[in-house]
Amino acid sequence: MPHTNPPPSGQPDSGRAERIHALLTAPGAPFAVVLGERGTPEYADGPRTLREFVETTWAYGDTPFLIAGERTCTYGEFFAAASALAVRLRERYGLRSGDRAVIAMRNHPEWQIAFWAAQLAGLVAVPLNAWWTEDEFVHALDDCEPGVLLVDGERLDRVAGWARRTGAYVVLFHGEHGDGPVVEALRLDRYDDFPAPDPLAAPPDVEPRPEDDATILYTSGTTGRPKGAVATHLAQAGAALNPRYQAAASALGRGAVPG
Template identity: 75%
Template structure:
């Protein structure tokens, strides 16, 4: 009988070619001596060899962008220099005026506006743990998070004031009204500035607009957080419906910031461009700033001296492509180059400091093409759930692997998330 040679599978050949291209890009950016070179950290997991190790180090690099536009909201624009001066001034006030100390929590409850970014980065410059809350939460959900994390200050806008007012009265916690009067809230809770004292109804509110104008030459507080110190608590309900606070260290969030920078560089290299020499990006932002995907968006823009354009236009985009969770501090799997067009339904390829395992029922690594649970490990993983050792233990496997509960398959390095595990 004549010997029959099977015809090549066009899809498999195309996937293999995309993998080869991706490998060339990844090698050029992450090999020893390259901008995103990787080393093994003290925990035995990959970390970036160079770059910031804390969010304070990361944001301090943006000061060099000076008059370049950082945020555009309608007709209002804020330069990097103005932003950094405002964040530094608020950080000093939180430290010296409010007496907050490193490790204390600062809740941010606001819609997407420049003051959200000022408040978040002021917390980092003051050595505080930033706790961004979903702007769409009900008062019950907000109260649960406040009871759980026990913040020392509430940085809110007028629309959210009514949702924190009851808890703030009961506890005497001070409130900074970032924007608006409070008339916007469903409760009609109007804020009268108390100048740091206590109002007749027990609510201690200061208006951000009443603070002195920031000194552009003034330095932030003399606080140097360590990489292992907590930087953020991002509340997530996952599939359980119960809110849990995912705690991330400075090292993890700094890794997330570098992940965003890497994904941008990989996309540029895949297009044949030289990373860092293209015009600074303008990034439309419709995703709430409190969302983990938004972190990747504003980290990426800030790393390149780009601009965040706040918009309500859902067709404008507003978040990076790929896969990320509160527990991963943002996007850790992302497409670049031809991948985005060839496999639009997939999640992407891992960042250099993200290890992927497609795990079987006993935790064994499954071969390419076989679906299993997506496990992740690396620099940008959270350290655990706030004050919830049981929940933390349930999602971490031996070796520091985070069990996402998502069902995924890997082919030629590309990871596609195809659903949730039953009961996860």
């Protein structure tokens, strides 16, 4: 449930925080909160799935979404690429709603394309720590049993053995491996070889439910093996709106008008 931070003085003013909270979350307010079916608070007018959240990018078209060095990716280009990959995940690889899609790469722009393609395809996105060793990757892969691995070239050799053993599909981003032993016997496609996305093409016709699993995020494993923490679409959609609530509450706490 949204909450406000203490005032800058460090002396909590619970009465003021409660008034700000009530102002922002009352019926008809920008962050109106209602109790869901399970008795937990939800944003009344916010997106209820990550697919609803990402579909709003249609409205931003040519506005820059990501900048990486000399490269700029617009919202329209991003959504077209994510939609095209989502269609491929379902139609070429035969993945179905609820199947897991692992993402193992550094912070390339394609990380966002891979994550949101999984959501548009109705899959459960499983981002893995790019710093992990092969043993750590194998532990998580055995645990979540993904149907596809969306990886960059730096991670490929750490997951190739598992993919070869299980027959999982691999989509390789930023990979310069040839046809040597690393890719031998893998069901591997190179992202750079895919056709250019059609900017008018739609994502797959799937509609995840708010209660469906959206992500599995692995813990740090400080007291043992990392464990997969599952979050639903509704939980992640609410988490995406929480920073906006916090910013509005902070502005009101300073006596300013929220943007």
